[in-house]
Amino acid sequence: MQKKHNQVDIKLLESEILNGDIKSISKALTLIESNLPQYHNLGNELVNSLTKHKKNSLRIGITGVPGVGKSTFIEALGEHLLDQNHKIGILAIDPSSQKTKGSILGDKTRMENLSQNTNVFIRPTPSSGTLGGVAKATRESITILEAAGYDIILIETVGVGQSEISVGAMVDFFLLLMIPGAGDELQGIKRGIMEMADGIVINKAEGENEKKAMLAKNQLENALHLFPLPESSQATRVMLCSALHKKAIDKVWKGIQVHLNKNKKSNYFEHRRANQAVFWFKEAVKQELETSFFQNEIVKANWQNFEEDVANQKLSPFSAAKQIIEKQTPKQ
């Protein structure tokens, strides 16, 4: 009976989400972020139903080191998108953030205009959990928000960890935000991020900075020229803007649209989404296999010793792996 009752709930929740009901969206997000198995399973069931409702949405990832002006940029871009009658979902993926510290998105006062608009749904990073857990929650949040009619999803991440790879694997356009500097534009950006970007926006191209920004753009374009084309076959776009002065935000959006329309024409857009879904399927399988292994009590009790022996060359890595797996496997 319990099960039936739950199913009814989920069906109701689903239809309310499809109607864009804010409270139901929040409830659904809480379910998928929950660590309690019963809520979690309901969340899975819901997301699975919602997955089937195909929507014309765009998913934009935004990364950049702290200080680059991400929240100001998201606010400016968000306002521009609202002017064009879009409904916007804003998510963050940053497993390093904690409730007390507050991720940039958690600090809603910095996105005052957006957070008060009913056509915007802002959700900070879940305050706990591994990157894998946060990435899963973020990807499922996209499904929920899209089903609820949010047609542009902005996903923020800080450009200093592994989280960009996760964001890169869930968006249609990955944007790297930078500021003009003296040839060291990439300091603090993790290696490889620049190559994942579909576009780079140099922010703070304002006042005296404008020349430096132009120079940085040229330098970047020259450097990018040395790399092979991204999988989309489109060169990484380098654009300038001033989020603070809301200057050239329209051009940035136009650039993103041109890029995505080309991707749609070449079918790369659909191809990328299908590949991303399969990527997450495989990731989820691997994650689950690893989690249940590494949570095993026998493994936990023995891991440290094995790791030390391997680091000190007392044991070969492959023998160690074999031995710890044998320890964990129940004797037949």
Added chain:
Amino acid sequence: MQKKHNQVDIKLLESEILNGDIKSISKALTLIESNLPQYHNLGNELVNSLTKHKKNSLRIGITGVPGVGKSTFIEALGEHLLDQNHKIGILAIDPSSQKTKGSILGDKTRMENLSQNTNVFIRPTPSSGTLGGVAKATRESITILEAAGYDIILIETVGVGQSEISVGAMVDFFLLLMIPGAGDELQGIKRGIMEMADGIVINKAEGENEKKAMLAKNQLENALHLFPLPESSQATRVMLCSALHKKAIDKVWKGIQVHLNKNKKSNYFEHRRANQAVFWFKEAVKQELETSFFQNEIVKANWQNFEEDVANQKLSPFSAAKQIIEKQTPKQ
């Protein structure tokens, strides 16, 4: 009795390898490359024993797209090292190569001088197997060759696949070989490889190419300047040489030595090796977990359907993962 007999064999093999006996090395390499469990296990046992013999060796990874002159470079570098009384092991990691096609190393006629020298041991990529399997065999081959007294190990890989990441995680110095071109030096190199390199050597800096090579060096150094420093805290070295004319090979080797000596002084050298061992331990565990999952008959029979449903958005990736894992897990 069988087991005891085998143990004696392994002990004997071990002592012969420590004496540098060529036939025993070949036998050991055949064991670790074998797909037959009984040989494979003996190989594991042997490698595990040999791991404990610490040797002062250097492991150099060499990558670059076909046509860049890798085998000519390895021949030239190898001869230079032989002049300095080193014993050299040469391995290749290239799961895409097949026996009939022949990897560059398989084509021994191209390394005529080296292959006839008793202080050189050349082993081409095992002709079959997954990247994981080839990487494991290569890493274990390093242990065997080092135990046998080869103090410099060169590991070749083609710069067009995932194999560079594996090689990067088993060497002390990762060298990217390139040729001068018109600003498109990195065409064909997989994104991210340049950032993994401890050094870049521009080959074919000879005759009319010399100016172009100098220009390429400058361009590369400027581009690299935009990236953060590698984990070693040493900038990526860019060097020039002509492998064909055996020009500046000594300078390249000197550069590598200076780099590695600095790494030893800062303890990064040891730190990197310990980290690499732990990396392979974790990789081996994950690999084993995944392999036994994906070889499961129930998983194999169901995978394709799940993947299609995920790609077509009929099923969420996380639900699909849960379902396929449940299918495979024996009912309690």
